[in-house]
Amino acid sequence: MKTGLWSRALAIIDNNSRYHFLSLAILFLLINGFHYFRYGIVLMYDSYEYLRIAQDVVDGIYPDVHYRWYSGYVMYLWVINSMAGGFGIIVLGQYVFSALAVWALYHTSLSLWGSRSAAYLASCAFLVFLDISMWNSFVLAESLFISFTYISIYLLSILTTRSANVWRYILTGIIVTFTFFIKPTGVAMAGALLSVLVYALLTKFNSRLPALISGVVLILAFLLMINKMLVTYDIVDNYQKGELIFGISELDAQSTYNLLFVQPPDSLYIPSIMLPPLAKIGAFLIHHPVYWLKLFFGKMILHLAHVRPYWSVLHNLMSLLILLPAYYLFGRYILRVGLKNKTVLFAIAFMAIHTLSVSLTSVDWDGRFLLPMLPVLFTIAGRELSISIGTKYPIPQSEKP
Numbered sequence: 001m002k003t004g005l006w007s008r009a010l011a012i013i014d015n016n017s018r019y020h021f022l023s024l025a026i027l028f029l030l031i032n033g034f035h036y037f038r039y040g041i042v043l044m045y046d047s048y049e050y051l052r053i054a055q056d057v058v059d060g061i062y063p064d065v066h067y068r069w070y071s072g073y074v075m076y077l078w079v080i081n082s083m084a085g086g087f088g089i090i091v092l093g094q095y096v097f098s099a100l101a102v103w104a105l106y107h108t109s110l111s112l113w114g115s116r117s118a119a120y121l122a123s124c125a126f127l128v129f130l131d132i133s134m135w136n137s138f139v140l141a142e143s144l145f146i147s148f149t150y151i152s153i154y155l156l157s158i159l160t161t162r163s164a165n166v167w168r169y170i171l172t173g174i175i176v177t178f179t180f181f182i183k184p185t186g187v188a189m190a191g192a193l194l195s196v197l198v199y200a201l202l203t204k205f206n207s208r209l210p211a212l213i214s215g216v217v218l219i220l221a222f223l224l225m226i227n228k229m230l231v232t233y234d235i236v237d238n239y240q241k242g243e244l245i246f247g248i249s250e251l252d253a254q255s256t257y258n259l260l261f262v263q264p265p266d267s268l269y270i271p272s273i274m275l276p277p278l279a280k281i282g283a284f285l286i287h288h289p290v291y292w293l294k295l296f297f298g299k300m301i302l303h304l305a306h307v308r309p310y311w312s313v314l315h316n317l318m319s320l321l322i323l324l325p326a327y328y329l330f331g332r333y334i335l336r337v338g339l340k341n342k343t344v345l346f347a348i349a350f351m352a353i354h355t356l357s358v359s360l361t362s363v364d365w366d367g368r369f370l371l372p373m374l375p376v377l378f379t380i381a382g383r384e385l386s387i388s389i390g391t392k393y394p395i396p397q398s399e400k401p
Contacts, residue, residue: 104154121384230277246362371386
């Protein structure tokens with residue numbers, strides 16, 4: 001009976017797809033209107049740093065090593081400022097790109113699965129997960145990074161499901177590169193694409209040796225890039241403090257915060273400052289495996305569950321009610337389709353690199369590091385949910401090896 005009701009509900013969604021954009025637009029305006037009236041325009045310490053660097057670029061001063069990985073957002077601010085736009089235009093632009101991201105998510109799902117109900121469910125999940133849209137009001141890189149992650153994935157999906165010409169490849173390359181430089185975690189996009197490329201090399205070449213050598217070279221180049229990106233982050237200092245959430249030790253002590261610490265060993269090994277970042281992590285792991293694993297998995301749980309002891313019960317409950325079923329559906333899709341599939345490879349690598357980047361370093365106090373992962377999660381979860389409740393579609397190209 002329940003399945004029949006769900007099937008009829010999905011049939012209504014599919015048969016009235018002309019109302020999808022109207023209902024999604026109304027939902028977008030309601031949710032983002034709520035966020036804007038609640039937050040207005042929010043400036044934080046990093047906001048002024050980005051604005052300073054944007055002005056430095058105008059003055060011919062090149063950003064320092066740390067902020068070069070935020071060049072995309074600095075470029076966005078530079079463009080707005082060059083048109084004499086203020087904070088209001090910066091935030092308005094972020095809301096516009098967020099709306100475009102919803103459109104991109106819908107069409108990514110539609111392009112991959114050929115299912116309007118799956119596309120609609122994924123888009124609704126994006127909007128209902130309120131923490132995503134909240135960042136549109138902040139003059140920070142998060143909003144633009146989330147939006148361009150969705151847009152990049154849409155353009156990549158078009159290349160795999162439709163006949164592509166050189167201009168589509170050029171446009172996709174420009175947008176993906178821009179996304180990569182909005183925030184350092186853009187490395188997840190590069191890593192996911194690299195995983196698909198390495199797999200293609202290993203399966204398409206008649207001779208395995210050249211393919212294997214090429215794959216190893218690409219992976220080593222990727223790891224060298226990671227080392228370069230991590231140079232300005234004091235990872236070992238975070239390990240010394242035993243923090244599961246970055247900066248929590250600097251706040252006034254509360255009993256609930258005790259859950260966010262792991263007691264460090266009495267005699268803590270400190271790797272040489274001359275070692276590259278990944279070598280430091282490896283050396284620390286060898287000397288303190290149990291302590292390191294407690295930090296690693298503690299951070300991973302906080303990151304993926306998107307809960308915090310200082311958030312409200314309702315906030316934490318909403319996170320779990322949306323994310324836990326989505327993770328289950330994501331895992332079910334992986335098991336159903338198998339690993340010899342480029343969509344699966346991209347999805348696993350994208351999610352894994354994001355999660356590893358947080359688990360190896362630090363979890364942010366406001367949960368924003370999770371949000372760029374959600375387009376992949378919701379796109380696949382929407383597909384599986386539509387199948388679970390009765391939608392029948394032919395196997396799309398994206399699910400074939």
